[in-house]
Amino acid sequence: MTFGKGSHLHLIDGSAFIFRAYHALPPLTRKSDGLPVGAVQGFCNLIWNEISGGPTTKSTPTHIAVIFDASSITFRNEIYPEYKANRPELPEDLRPQFPLTREATRAFNVACIEQQGFEADDIIATYARLATEAGGTCTIISSDKDLMQLVGNGVDMFDPMKNKVLGVDEVFEKFGVGPDRVVDVQSLAGDSVDNVPGAPGIGLKTAALLINEYGDLDTLLARAGEIKQPKRREVLTEKVDQIRLSRELVTLRRDVPVEDALADLVCKRPDAGALMDFLSRMEFRTLTRRISDKLGVEAPAITEAPATPAAAEAAPVAEQIPFEPEKYACVRDLETLLGWIDRIRDQGFFAVDTETTSLDEMRAELVGISLATAPGEACYIPLIHSEGSDDLFGSAKLLEGQIPAEAALAALKPVLEDDSILKIGQNIKYDAKIFARRGIKVAPFDDTMLMSYAMFSGLHNHGMDELSETYLGHKPIPIKPLLGSGKSARTFDKVGIEDATKYAAEDADITLRLWQAFRPRLHRERVTTVYETLERPLVPVLAQMEMHGITVDRQVLSRMSSAFAQSMAGLEAEIHEMAGETFNVGSPKQLGEILFDKLSLPGGQKGKNGAYSTGADILEDLATEHELPGKVLDWRQLSKLKSTYTDALQNHINPETGRVHTSYAQTGANTGRLASTDPNLQNIPVRTEEGRRIREAFVAAEGKKLVSLDYSQIELRILAHIAEIPALKQAFRDGLDIHAMTASEMFGVPLDEMTPEVRRRAKAINFGVIYGISGFGLARNLRIPRDQAQAFIDTYFQRFPGIKDYMDKTISFAKEHKYVETLFGRRIHTPEIGAKGPSAGFARRGAINAPIQGTAADIIRRAMVRIPAAIADLPAKMLLQVHDELVFEVEESAVEETIARVKAIMEGAAAPAVEIDVPLIVDAGVGMTWAEAH
DNA sequence: ACCTTCACG
C-alpha cells in the first residue's frame, strides 16, 4: 500500500517515551529473575493501543513507525560539543530496557527506525514532511516540546499518557507563538535540559514577547539596537553568535536521508507467534491475555520460575546451541563488517573481545577483534596478522584479506561509544584500555568477570575458561597450542587467521553466553547493587589510574641496586667464612643443613617435605646463639629489596611513557580488595628504614607533588561499628590512641602510665581480633607462652563482650548461608565453613575477617568511584590505591584544594548507603616523593 | 609446578 491522500502516519517518539514511562510508572520487575521491565510494559501497552485502536488512541493510523535515538552523538555535537552534555547518567535499571523496547517494536511487527548521527526528532521531522508532501497526515506520538515546531499543515501531536492532542492552540499556549516561530523563541530562551545556551537572561515569556513584537528572530536581531531595555539590548547585540548557534541546535532537520520509504511503514498485522513469545518471555500476563484474545490465539502459559537458592551449586546450564568453531565468520572486508555492525545496532548489545600481542595493555598491539551477537553467532576481524619474522623495523609482511586496522576501528568506534548499545566483555578493562589507546571510549559495558565476582566470590575464580566450564559446560579452545611456549613462543599476530578465528570468536561467543546466564541471575543473587555501585563503575577509574602510571626514577633505583649488591657480597663472604664452606645463601635447603646439621644449632624443625624451616622468626631466635643467622637475615633483606624492587621496577618503566603502569585485578581478592600486579605497587617497602628508601624513587613529575591520603585505622573502626563495642566507638569519637586505650582497659594501666610494651601487646590483640584471633596465633606473634596469650584474649572478650558476640554470630550466619556479607551487601562465600579438620579453622577466621576487610574495601571503592568527577577541574590525577591509601599527582598550586576535596569524599564514602557510628578519619601527606608524602 | 620466603595493608 502506497502512502498518499487519506493515509495517516503515526510516528512514535520511542526513546522519549521510554524515559517517560520509566519515570511515570511504578517500577516493575520480571518475576522470575528481577529484570526491570516497567518501561517495556508501558511501551508495549502504547504500541498495542496504537495498532489496535485502543482507548487512548486519537486516530487509527494506516502507517506507523517507532523512532529511536541511535546514539547521543549527533551532528549537533559537532557544531556545539556541550549539546546535551549535562544529561544525568542513565539509571541502571533503565539501561537494559532499551534493547528490549526495540525487540518489542519488532515483535509487534512495527517499523523500528533509527539513524546514526541524527536524533529521533530529526527523523520524525523528516517523515512528517514526507507524509504531508505526499498528501497524507501525520500524528506524532510524543509530548516533547522540541517537536512542536512541526505542528500544523496536517501534522499534530498526541500525548498518550495524558491522552491529549497537541495542536496549534496548545503550541500557542506553551510558547506564546505559532509553530512557525517556535524555533525563534527556543533560540532565545535556550534549554537547560538540552544545554542549549540561548540568550542569557531571556526566558520563554520575554522571548515570545520580542518575537511577537518584531515578527521573527532575524528581524529582531537586525533591529536589536532599538530595544529600550538596556539589558535586553545588550544581550541581543552581543550574543548574536550564541543565539544563532542555538537556532541551529533547536531547528529540526527535515532532510535526513531516511532509508525506509513511507510505503514501507504500512501497518502490518503482528506475527502472533513471535509476539506471544516475546510477551510471555517478559512475563506480561495481562497484556499477553488481552492480545491473545484479540488475535484469536492461545495464550502461552507463563510459568512462575521458582527463585533458586544460593549460588553454591552452580549447575551447568544445559547447552542449547552447540559450540561450532568452524561456523564462526572471519570478517575480511569492510562491507561484511558493516553488516555485523548493522546487526549490532538492531539488537542493542553484543560481546566484544580483543586479541593482542601482549598481556601488558600499555605495550600491546591490537591484532584482531571478535564480536558475538547471539549464541553461536560470532566473528573474528583479523587486522594485523603477519607471516614470518619481523624485519628490522618490527613489521613483517601483513597477510592478505585483512581490513586496514584504521578503517575497521573507524567503523567500530561509533558502536563502541554508542550509549544505547551495550558492550559485553570478560575483563573488559583490558579491552577498554586497548581501545582507549586508540582514542575509543567503550561505554556502556557489562563485564561477565565482574558479574561472576559479585555473585560467586569465594566459590571459584573468575577467568573465562573456568566460568565457561562451570556455567556453560564447555571447555574453550586452549590458547597454549596456538602461541606455543618457550623457544617456539609467538605472539597472536603470528597465529594463522583460520585458527585465530576459531579461538577468538569463541571467546566472544562464550562471553555473550555467560552474560545471558549471569544477567538475570545477578538479581536473584541480590548482588545487583554491588555490581552496579562497587564493580562496574570502578572499571574506568582503574583503567585511568593504570594508564597514567607513576614516575619512577631509574637512577635512584640503579644506585640502590649497586649498593645492595656490594653489601650482599660482603655479607656473603662473612657467611661463608662462618659456615666454613661456600653455599647458596639464597637456598633455604642448603642454609638449613648448614645451620642445623653442620653447626647443630637448636630448634631445627623439618617441615612436611623434609626441609628445615628457615623463616625470619626462626633465624631471629637463632641470632642469640650464633652470628651467622643474623647475617643471613641482613642478606635476605637486601636480596629481597634488590631483586623484587630496585632491579625489577626498572624493568617495568614503560619506554614510551617513562612511567610504571601497574594493573589492578578487581577480582583478585575474595574480600573485595584490589590486587596489584606487574608490578605489584601495593607492597613497596615501608616498615624498615632501608626499605622505605625505595619510595624515594617514586617521584612527582616536574612542577607537581605526590599527595597521599590514607584512612586511619579503618578496619578497627569498622569492627567497632559492626560488633557494636561502645568503649571502642567512644574512643574513636574522642580521637584517642586506640591501642593505648585498649591496653588501659585490658591491663588496668592508666593512659598516662602506658608503656610502649603494653601498648604493643594491645595493638597485636586488636589486629588479632580482626584476623579471627587464636591463642596460638597471638602467642606466636607476641612470642609469649600460649596460655598467657589465651589469658589476654579471655580478658579482651570480657572487657569487650560485643566482639565475641560478633564472632559467634558471623560464624553461625556463615554456617547457615554459606557466605558472609559486608555492610554494603558484598557477599563472600565460605563453602568450607562446615568442614571438619584443619581447614575449619581457616574458614572460621576467614569468615570473621571478610566482613571487616571487605567493608573497608567497599568504602575506598566508593570513594574512588566518586573522586574523578570531583577533581575533574583540578590538575590532579589519582595514580595508586594501596588498600587504605590513595596516591595522587597534583600540580603544586592545586595541592590544598585536592586534599580538601578528596579527604571529604573519603571520609564520607560510606554515606548515604551506610551510616557508620564512628568517624572515618583520613590523614594526608605531600612531598616530592612517595617517601615524603606517605 | 610447587614451595618458601618476605614485601605490603
Added chain:
DNA sequence: GACGTACGTGAAGGTG
C-alpha cells in the same frame, strides 16, 4: 584432647 593456625595479597628464587 588433638589437630594446625593469625586475615588478605604478589614476586622472586630454589627445587624437583
